[in-house]
Amino acid sequence: MAASTLFxxxxxxxxxxxxxxxxxxxxxxxxxxxxxxxxxxxxxxxRSLKLPVRRLDRTLATMDHSTPTTxxxxxGKVPIKxxxxxxxxxxLEQNAADFxxxxxxxxxxxxxxxxxxxxxxxxxxxxxxxxxxxxxxxTHGAFGALAFGIGSTEVGHVLAxxxxxxxxxxxxxxxxxxxxxxxxxxxxxxxxxxGKVGVSGGTGHVFEYRGSxxxxxxxxxxxxxxxxxxEAGARAGMVAPDEVTFAYLDGKxxxxxxxxxxxxxxxxxxxxxxxxxxxxxxxxIDAAALEPMITYGTNPGMVVxxxxxxxxxxxxxxxxxxLGYMGFRGGDAMLGKPVNTVFIGSCTNGRLEDLEAxxxxxxxxxxxxxxxxxxxxxxxxxxxxxxAAGLADVFRAAGADWRESGCSMCLGMNGDTVGAxxxxxxxxxxxxxxxxxxxxxxxxxSPLTAAASAVRGRITxxxxxx
Amino acid sequence: MEPLRIVRSRTVxxxxxxxxxxxxxxxxxxxxxxxxxxxxxxxxxWRYRSDGAPNPDFILNQAPALGCQxxxxxxxxxxxxxxxxxxxxxxxxxxxxxxxxxxxxxxxNNSLKNGLLPVIVDEATAKWLIEHPGADxxxxxxxxxxxxxxxxxxxxxxxxxxxxxxLNGVDELGYLQSKLADIERxxxxxxxxx
Numbered sequence: 001m002a003a004s005t006l007f008x009x010x011x012x013x014x015x016x017x018x019x020x021x022x023x024x025x026x027x028x029x030x031x032x033x034x035x036x037x038x039x040x041x042x043x044x045x046x047r048s049l050k051l052p053v054r055r056l057d058r059t060l061a062t063m064d065h066s067t068p069t070t071x072x073x074x075x076g077k078v079p080i081k082x083x084x085x086x087x088x089x090x091x092l093e094q095n096a097a098d099f100x101x102x103x104x105x106x107x108x109x110x111x112x113x114x115x116x117x118x119x120x121x122x123x124x125x126x127x128x129x130x131x132x133x134x135x136x137x138x139t140h141g142a143f144g145a146l147a148f149g150i151g152s153t154e155v156g157h158v159l160a161x162x163x164x165x166x167x168x169x170x171x172x173x174x175x176x177x178x179x180x181x182x183x184x185x186x187x188x189x190x191x192x193x194x195g196k197v198g199v200s201g202g203t204g205h206v207f208e209y210r211g212s213x214x215x216x217x218x219x220x221x222x223x224x225x226x227x228x229x230x231e232a233g234a235r236a237g238m239v240a241p242d243e244v245t246f247a248y249l250d251g252k253x254x255x256x257x258x259x260x261x262x263x264x265x266x267x268x269x270x271x272x273x274x275x276x277x278x279x280x281x282x283x284x285i286d287a288a289a290l291e292p293m294i295t296y297g298t299n300p301g302m303v304v305x306x307x308x309x310x311x312x313x314x315x316x317x318x319x320x321x322x323l324g325y326m327g328f329r330g331g332d333a334m335l336g337k338p339v340n341t342v343f344i345g346s347c348t349n350g351r352l353e354d355l356e357a358x359x360x361x362x363x364x365x366x367x368x369x370x371x372x373x374x375x376x377x378x379x380x381x382x383x384x385x386x387x388a389a390g391l392a393d394v395f396r397a398a399g400a401d402w403r404e405s406g407c408s409m410c411l412g413m414n415g416d417t418v419g420a421x422x423x424x425x426x427x428x429x430x431x432x433x434x435x436x437x438x439x440x441x442x443x444x445x446s447p448l449t450a451a452a453s454a455v456r457g458r459i460t461x462x463x464x465x466x
Numbered sequence: 467m468e469p470l471r472i473v474r475s476r477t478v479x480x481x482x483x484x485x486x487x488x489x490x491x492x493x494x495x496x497x498x499x500x501x502x503x504x505x506x507x508x509x510x511x512w513r514y515r516s517d518g519a520p521n522p523d524f525i526l527n528q529a530p531a532l533g534c535q536x537x538x539x540x541x542x543x544x545x546x547x548x549x550x551x552x553x554x555x556x557x558x559x560x561x562x563x564x565x566x567x568x569x570x571x572x573x574x575n576n577s578l579k580n581g582l583l584p585v586i587v588d589e590a591t592a593k594w595l596i597e598h599p600g601a602d603x604x605x606x607x608x609x610x611x612x613x614x615x616x617x618x619x620x621x622x623x624x625x626x627x628x629x630x631x632x633l634n635g636v637d638e639l640g641y642l643q644s645k646l647a648d649i650e651r652x653x654x655x656x657x658x659x660x
């Protein structure tokens with residue numbers, strides 16, 4: 001048998017009907033994650049066709065995108081301030097109740113960002129197919145799952161049939177070798193990868209992140225990497241499951257137990273790409289040569305090492321428009337530029353290790369005067385863990401704003417926004433125009449860089465604090 | 467869905483590359499629970515000034531754009547968020563086809579599901595279209611060709627099944643439901659803990 005990639009194996013195992021020239025594959029979906037923003041129209045379709053949700057046991061809903069992060073709003077002391085968001089929350093509650101879908105609702109202790117809670121439950125596992133009406137579904141690929149974002153029409157398809165019509169994407173190996181230097185994180189690595197591959201370099205492909213550097217990363221770090229696969233245009237990003245994956249999953253609430261665990265483990269160990277498996281494309285990255293990275297423009301591929309300067313335009317309209325929007329000039333150094341808001345959180349960098357990294361810098365220090373540091377944990381579980389570990393005390397003592405979980409300022413749907421013209425150093429995934437608020441200027445970086453820059457009030461190399 | 471075969475229209479050109487779905491429809495408008503009415507907010511932050519008045523510099527606010535059903539865009543159109551609100555907003559505004567050298571995967575899928583045609587053309591054709599805004603073009607889905615006013619017919623790739631569904635107004639959900647026996651057989655064959 002020909003050598004297969006991890007992606008080939010997962011794809012093959014989920015073909016209900018293989019693709020032909022005339023028809024795409026019918027691909028089975030093991031886990032469907034649902035949230036309040038992209039599901040209402042899909043439930044409406046089911047309602048109008050009088051269809052049930054086919055597999056309630058493979059469907060899990062939560063609310064994260066438009067939910068408030070202040071404790072009073074989350075726990076009902078005061079009404080949700082954004083009316084339309086409150087309406088979406090009620091709509092999901094109604095849809096979940098009508099169709100019998102399991103929902104981690106507003107006050108549920110298990111609520112959080114959809115891509116954070118599924119892994120921490122042990123619901124995202126090797127070899128699965130996982131979809132959600134959200135492009136950052138690629139996060140779950142860290143477990144060796146094939147996980148990708150879909151639109152609301154396809155959300156309806158999965159609710160009704162547990163399947164999707166899909167053409168098989170191509171494969172793309174991202175080979176990373178070497179040891180990440182101190183102060184250089186998984187976020188810096190994925191920003192460097194996007195800078196190298198380009199924001200559409202992965203279109204039509206599924207990434208597999210490979211090599212000694214990737215094998216040396218924790219699950220939280222692997223999730224940060226896979227999360228941003230879509231920012232390079234890739235359909236999904238995957239990492240072969242290994243002992244790190246298995247140790248993370250062992251004992252998680254929804255991980256298999258006993259005999260099922262042993263059987264699963266045996267299957268999971270077969271998933272890694274076979275030696276000699278061919279990829280359609282590949283790129284090599286030297287991790288040891290990397291520095292902390294920061295974006296300067298309006299897409300995640302416009303990125304430089306933090307000590308670097310903004311490239312000069314070569315008559316490139318995108319570059320000029322981006323710099324005009326950001327208020328920057330070609331040749332400007334990134335270090336020392338002022339920041340107004342710092343956001344630490346999101347499905348990219350809202351997990352416990354991210355908060356620990358931020359706390360390492362913030363411990364015993366204060367946020368610079370005039371800077372708003374917003375720290376939003378990825379889930380209520382992470383909030384509790386961070387409080388138990390004393391991280392929240394560090395944040396509060398530093399003058400940070402410590403909130404309930406959610407997507408928050410990553411996309412500003414819930415009222416957590418950045419003002420027009422203001423600079424936001426953010427650990428999230430997108431620096432698009434207006435992403436964090438109308439006219440907001442976003443700079444993407446790691447939690448270490450974010451914390452260091454919050455302390456100085458200027459873009460700061462985190463290695464100064466380590 | 468209504469069958470779709472031909473789109474004939476003048477073009478409106480947004481030549482920038484990497485137009486992301488946050489630009490097509492900003493997140494603050496995603497709090498709707500329906501598909502309708504999003505056309506007003508299409509390209510909202512480029513189309514309107516902060517006081518809500520139309521920005522006269524943006525192409526959609528200029529007279530030649532009125533009634534155009536074909537949007538010509540720079541490469542990698544529709545990147546970023548998976549929000550289907552992006553094709554919904556374009557369709558609600560009146561756009562029926564998007565032409566670019568490269569269209570992002572999720573946006574392309576979402577467009578096909580709603581009768582918005584993603585038309586991928588070669589660099590030379592894209593360059594010609596960008597340099598000739600307002601050109602009268604004809605897009606024929608049956609033959610998968612875009613015909614320029616010069617008479618040149620440019621073929622474009624389109625997934626065979628999506629094309630079949632669009633041409634015949636076939637709903638993909640209905641097709642998936644027709645595979646129920648296969649789905650049940652597949653489910654029965656899985657290991658219990660998978």
